[in-house]
Amino acid sequence: MKTRILMVVMSLFMTVFSFAANELTxxxxxxxxxxxxxxxxxxxxxxxxxxxxxxxxxxxxxxxxxxxxxxxxxxxxxxxxxxxxxxxxxxxxxxxxxxxxxxxxxxxxxxxxxxxxxxxxxxxxxxxxxxxxxxxxxxxxxxxxxxxxxxxxxxNGSSSYSQPFDISKIEVANVDKDNNIINGYGTTIYDFQTKYIKPRITVDVKTEGNYDIYVKFYSPKGLSSASDSPDGYTYKSTINMTSGSHTYTLYGWGSENKGNWSMGRYRLEFYYNGQRIAQKEFDIK
Missing domain, CATH: 3.30.1460.10 (Yope Regulator; Chain: A,)
Structure with missing residues (x-):
């Protein structure tokens, strides 16, 4: 059966609603x-x-x-x-x-x-x-x-746009302020246990170096940010990448207060040089 796609790819992220139902009027x-x-x-x-x-x-x-x-x-x-x-x-x-x-x-x-x-x-x-x-x-x-x-x-490499790395996989975990795992990568995250949501990315690095990755963290209420967040983003992580395929963890986002994030659908978007290079949707139960 066909796959229903819910993520529109435009300059801004949008959501399309499907009106198909089991019963028509x-x-x-x-x-x-x-x-x-x-x-x-x-x-x-x-x-x-x-x-x-x-x-x-x-x-x-x-x-x-x-x-x-x-x-x-x-x-x-x-x-x-x-x-x-x-x-x-x-x-x-x-x-x-x-x-x-x-x-x-x-x-x-x-x-x-x-x-x-x-x-x-x-x-x-x-x-x-x-x-x-x-x-x-x-x-x-x-x-x-x-x-x-x-x-x-x-x-085929005919584009003038060149990116020194590609994100091939994104995972999230729920951790405390000391980065101790509460809900591990790839496991269910429960709202009453939530503190900091910490992403982990698998990267194929073509050119090694220090790279600034900007992150947008969307909760069901919208873009989450703080007074010291970069303009238009949630936070920035600088990662020293070496050539080859590697896994890197970014900063966690949230609070030490248990139950910081409510049940719902969340989205992480990753940007480099102003280009959105990857995104990840996940649920908190």
């Missing part, structure tokens, strides 16, 4: 059936999957349509992207940003392991959907091609 079902009939008449073989998405394939590639609201209907028109779990994540981020810049009507998303693309719109009638259907297909495919071509160029 009667009005939405009528609208979906009309779209399905149209697709069948156009020579596609549409089906309804287990989360009530209208799916079809074109030249072997998967597309799907999710519905929400009514009068007008909110329509999400998706195109599957590609798996990138073994790719240079920073290059994929740049490639998605380039697609978002060139094809404004399409949003390119990067999840933990894959890229996807979507066009969002409102339609009062199926006729409006029909009118823009082939244009939407064309724009989704255009954005996909830009992502693939831009990534290929970056990965």
């Amino acid at each position: 009667p009005e939405q079902k009528v609208f979906q059936n009309s779209m399905k009939k149209f697709l069948r008449e156009e020579g596609f073989s549409p089906t309804i999957d287990d989360v009530n998405s209208l799916t079809f394939k074109k030249e072997g590639e998967l597309y799907w349509i999710d519905l929400g609201d009514s009068n007008p209907f909110y329509v999400e028109f998706h195109r599957v992207g590609f798996k990138c779990e073994n790719s240079n994540r920073n290059y994929v981020l740049q490639a998605c940003n380039e697609a978002n810049r060139q094809v404004r009507c399409v949003k390119s998303f990067l999840g933990e392991t894959s890229v996807s693309l979507v066009i969002e719109s409102f339609c009062h009638s199926v006729e409006e959907f029909k009118y823009t259907f082939y244009k939407s297909l064309k724009e989704l495919d255009k954005a996909y091609n830009i992502v693939r071509e831009t990534y290929s160029n970056l990965d």
Whole structure:
């Protein structure tokens, strides 16, 4: 089954909401059936999957349509992207940003392991959907091609942007002020035990040196910072990196007060020379 991607890759981080549900309203079902009939008449073989998405394939590639609201209907028109779990994540981020810049009507998303693309719109009638259907297909495919071509160029070293290291893995732990582990890396972090959230990064270093990594720490309430935080960031860590693949720990962020962080979804973003080079989402239970 297709992967739902929740992380949009643009100059600013955004969140997209999926309106697919197990049960559509009667009005939405009528609208979906009309779209399905149209697709069948156009020579596609549409089906309804287990989360009530209208799916079809074109030249072997998967597309799907999710519905929400009514009068007008909110329509999400998706195109599957590609798996990138073994790719240079920073290059994929740049490639998605380039697609978002060139094809404004399409949003390119990067999840933990894959890229996807979507066009969002409102339609009062199926006729409006029909009118823009082939244009939407064309724009989704255009954005996909830009992502693939831009990534290929970056990965082949043809980009003028050069980064001396790449972050390949991010883990988080819950520690006390003396860096004693409370909840270890890769284990569940519980809200009532939280003090300092400490990230650990695995880095592939091309050129050794001292590098300043800026961190943005987002709690469910937004960006967390203090009076001495760098402007626009949570904190900065300077790391002496040596060539090869190594693991480094950054500063912990939080408080010695037990239960400092509440239950919810959190995000760490890592920046070098003003470029976001990696990010990590995690849950505190």
